[in-house]
Amino acid sequence: MTQSEADRTELDPAELAARFQAERTRLRSVAYRMLGSLSEAEDAVQESWLRLQRADAADVRNLSGWLTTVVGRICLDMLRTRASRREDPLDPGTSEVHVPDPVIRPVDPAQEVELADTVGVALLVVMDTLAPAERLVFVLHDMFAVPFEELAPIVERTPAATRQLASRARRRVQGATAPSGTDIARQRVVVDAWLAATRVGDFEALLELLDPDVLLRVDAGGGTASTLLRGALDVAKQAAFYGQLASGSYAALVGDTLGLVQAPRGQAVAVLAFTFQDGKVIGVDIIADPPRLAALNIPTP
Numbered sequence: 001m002t003q004s005e006a007d008r009t010e011l012d013p014a015e016l017a018a019r020f021q022a023e024r025t026r027l028r029s030v031a032y033r034m035l036g037s038l039s040e041a042e043d044a045v046q047e048s049w050l051r052l053q054r055a056d057a058a059d060v061r062n063l064s065g066w067l068t069t070v071v072g073r074i075c076l077d078m079l080r081t082r083a084s085r086r087e088d089p090l091d092p093g094t095s096e097v098h099v100p101d102p103v104i105r106p107v108d109p110a111q112e113v114e115l116a117d118t119v120g121v122a123l124l125v126v127m128d129t130l131a132p133a134e135r136l137v138f139v140l141h142d143m144f145a146v147p148f149e150e151l152a153p154i155v156e157r158t159p160a161a162t163r164q165l166a167s168r169a170r171r172r173v174q175g176a177t178a179p180s181g182t183d184i185a186r187q188r189v190v191v192d193a194w195l196a197a198t199r200v201g202d203f204e205a206l207l208e209l210l211d212p213d214v215l216l217r218v219d220a221g222g223g224t225a226s227t228l229l230r231g232a233l234d235v236a237k238q239a240a241f242y243g244q245l246a247s248g249s250y251a252a253l254v255g256d257t258l259g260l261v262q263a264p265r266g267q268a269v270a271v272l273a274f275t276f277q278d279g280k281v282i283g284v285d286i287i288a289d290p291p292r293l294a295a296l297n298i299p300t301p
Contacts, residue, residue: 019063020049026064027071033139034075036100036124039295044074065150072140073154079132099219099285100124101292102273104261105253106299107188120256121273121285123173125217130169137162138169182276187258190281191251191274195260198239198246206236211282221289235284245269250301261298268298 024045031041048070052060060066102121127135133155140146152162182190190209197205210232218227229235248264254273262270271293275283287293 038101102255122275134169137166198243201240201243211280216284218286
């Protein structure tokens with residue numbers, strides 16, 4: 001029996017559920033890259049399970065590919081709904097601030113890292129500026145190797161036009177996210193120096209860590225005014241001002257780089273995601289929205 005014939009064999013509910021569970025981690029990775037939200041990614045995966053239950057599984061030739069396509073369609077609809085609430089996609093240079101959900105892990109090089117855990121906050125921020133169709137083809141083709149011929153019907157374009165969408169998205173992403181050039185050991189030195197400088201309000205030491213054009217985004221949520229600052233002087237002043245939070249801070253892997261969790265009384269009040277370039281901090285993305293922090297499953301030190 002061929003693999004195609006095996007996939008067409010009727011599955012009982014328990015076997016179907018087991019096969020879906022085997023796909024869940026990968027599907028969550030797809031949805032997380034598409035949406036930049038852990039809770040929305042989980043919602044999209046759960047919706048794909050509901051659609052699978054309503055479908056005739058015996059007619060599904062390739063369950064993995066079918067589920068990937070379904071999750072892609074669900075995420076595309078969610079992105080379009082999100083975009084309809086604002087006139088244009090978010091631009092990192094605008095005053096409107098949104099920091100995507102990071103995956104946060106303890107600093108443990110021996111820990112097995114899931115696929116979703118390798119996405120950096122800086123990349124997700126840039127991907128938020130893409131149109132929904134651009135984001136879908138970029139994620140599914142460039143990150144998950146889905147052929148353009150399979151993506152074209154989802155975005156209602158020809159394969160050639162779909163290829164152009166991916167190319168345009170790729171240029172925008174590559175133009176805005178340079179390689180870090182800073183290994184984990186060097187990142188740890190910078191993060192430790194940041195903590196030491198903020199604890200004593202050492203403004204000059206903070207300046208040494210920052211790129212002159214560093215960009216800081218603070219997503220406070222809850223109706224609180226968010227912050228967008230550019231330039232080492234302003235970012236250093238902000239960091240020094242909040243130095244009292246450093247006493248309860250600890251390093252963690254935030255997305256794909258080292259960052260900080262600020263927990264002055266054992267309760268996380270902010271998560272800092274750093275973007276590094278050549279040993280300097282070129283970006284600081286901060287989540288200080290209590291409901292979002294509570295949903296991030298932040299590890300204790």
